Amino acid sequence: MPDITTFETLDREIERIGGKPIVLEALWAGDTGGWYLLLYIYTVKGIFFFKRTTRHLLGEVSSPEGIEYFTNGKPSVSLLAEQFGNKASEKYNLTFYFPSPKDTDEDCPAWTERHLAITCADCSKLIIPTDSPHLPKDICYDCHLTREENEKLKDDSPADGGVHMYLYKDDEYEPIGYCTNFESFPIAPFIEEKVKNRLNENAIDIVKLDRQDIIELKGKLENALDQKLDKYEIPVIDERKKRFIITHTLKYKGKEYELMRNFNDEHIRISNFIHSVETAEKAIAENYIYEFYFNKGITYRDDSFLRFIHYVCHGRTNIADISNRYTNILTDTEVLQTLKKLEQLRCVMISNDGVQITQLGQCII
Known part of the structure; x- marks a missing residue:
C-alpha cells in the first residue's frame, strides 16, 4: 500500500x-x-x-x-x-x-x-450508531468525550493527580517520566521513604533529591540489577507468537542483553533498571538533581487551562481568549476565579489582561 x-x-x-x-x-x-x-x-x-x-x-x-x-x-x-x-x-x-x-x-x-448511518446530534457528521450499551446512540464518540470533558470542566472535578519527574540544573528541566502514582516509577521502592518524608500537604508538592541522594540510589539500583542479571535468561520465543513480541538489546557493564519489551515482567524490570541507572549516572556526571512534582490539589479545569495556555497559545495569551475557549461551558466569573487560583499556586502570571504560564505550570502538565 x-x-x-x-x-x-x-x-x-x-x-x-x-x-x-x-x-x-x-x-x-x-x-x-x-x-x-x-x-x-x-x-x-x-x-x-x-x-x-x-x-x-x-x-x-x-x-x-x-x-x-x-x-x-x-x-x-x-x-x-x-x-x-x-x-x-x-x-x-x-x-x-x-x-x-x-x-x-x-x-x-x-x-x-x-x-x-445517522447524523451526529452535536457535530452533524454521519456515523454508524454504536451497539455499546455504555455509549449514547445519537452522537459520535468524539462528541461523547467532549460532553464528558465539558461536564468535568463545569463541575471542576478533581484531576487524576499524578507525579512528574525531571532532571534539573540551572533552570534547565529535562523530563524523565510521568506516573499516575509515584509507586509506579521503577526507582520508587528505593527512595519511597525518603520522598514521603519530604512531602507536605500542598496542592503542588515538589520533592528534590540531591547529588548524594542520587549516588545512594544508583548503588541500590546496581545491586538490585546485578541480582536480576544473575538470573537472566535469553528469550526463547514461540514461532507462533513471534509477531506479537518485541525485543530490544541493552548494554550494561560492557555486556549486551536481549530483552523482551512485552510478555516478560522480569525483562521489563531489567530494562527499567538499566535505564534508571543510566539516568542516575547522567545526573551525577552532569550535576543534575531529581525533582518530583506531585499534583494533589489540581482540578480538571485547572489542568485544562494550563494545557490551553501552554500548548494552544504557546505559553502566553489573554483573559478574553481564554473566556472564548470556554464559551458556553464556563462563565466569565468562573474563568477569572480559576485564573486567580492558578496565579496563587504560581502556575500562571497575570498582568492586566495578559496571562503567561510559569515554569511550575509547565512542569505539572
Whole structure:
C-alpha cells in the first residue's frame, strides 16, 4: 500500500486502477500503532447491464517530513486529503466523500453504507450508531468525550493527580517520566521513604533529591540489577507468537542483553533498571538533581487551562481568549476565579489582561 503524499501519487494510483472513477473516499482506520487516513476509489467498468462498481484501496495519506501532526486544530493529513479530493473532483468530475475531516473517527460509514448511518446530534457528521450499551446512540464518540470533558470542566472535578519527574540544573528541566502514582516509577521502592518524608500537604508538592541522594540510589539500583542479571535468561520465543513480541538489546557493564519489551515482567524490570541507572549516572556526571512534582490539589479545569495556555497559545495569551475557549461551558466569573487560583499556586502570571504560564505550570502538565 503506497504512501500518498502528493496528488501526483494519488493520480497515478487512480489511473493504475482503470475504469471510470466516480467516488474518492477518505476514511479513518485505527489500531495500536495509531490512526491512519486511507483513500479508496470507486470505479465503474462495463456498459449497460454489465456495469459493475468496484471499491479499491489506493493507499494511506501521509504528511511530508517535517509537517506537524496538527495544523490549525485538524490532523494535517486531513488537510492533505481535502486538497487531493478537490483536485480529483476537478479532474475526474467525481464525488469526494470524507465524513470526518476534523476528527479521527472510524465509526463513519463507507460511501455504500450511508443508508445505515445517522447524523451526529452535536457535530452533524454521519456515523454508524454504536451497539455499546455504555455509549449514547445519537452522537459520535468524539462528541461523547467532549460532553464528558465539558461536564468535568463545569463541575471542576478533581484531576487524576499524578507525579512528574525531571532532571534539573540551572533552570534547565529535562523530563524523565510521568506516573499516575509515584509507586509506579521503577526507582520508587528505593527512595519511597525518603520522598514521603519530604512531602507536605500542598496542592503542588515538589520533592528534590540531591547529588548524594542520587549516588545512594544508583548503588541500590546496581545491586538490585546485578541480582536480576544473575538470573537472566535469553528469550526463547514461540514461532507462533513471534509477531506479537518485541525485543530490544541493552548494554550494561560492557555486556549486551536481549530483552523482551512485552510478555516478560522480569525483562521489563531489567530494562527499567538499566535505564534508571543510566539516568542516575547522567545526573551525577552532569550535576543534575531529581525533582518530583506531585499534583494533589489540581482540578480538571485547572489542568485544562494550563494545557490551553501552554500548548494552544504557546505559553502566553489573554483573559478574553481564554473566556472564548470556554464559551458556553464556563462563565466569565468562573474563568477569572480559576485564573486567580492558578496565579496563587504560581502556575500562571497575570498582568492586566495578559496571562503567561510559569515554569511550575509547565512542569505539572
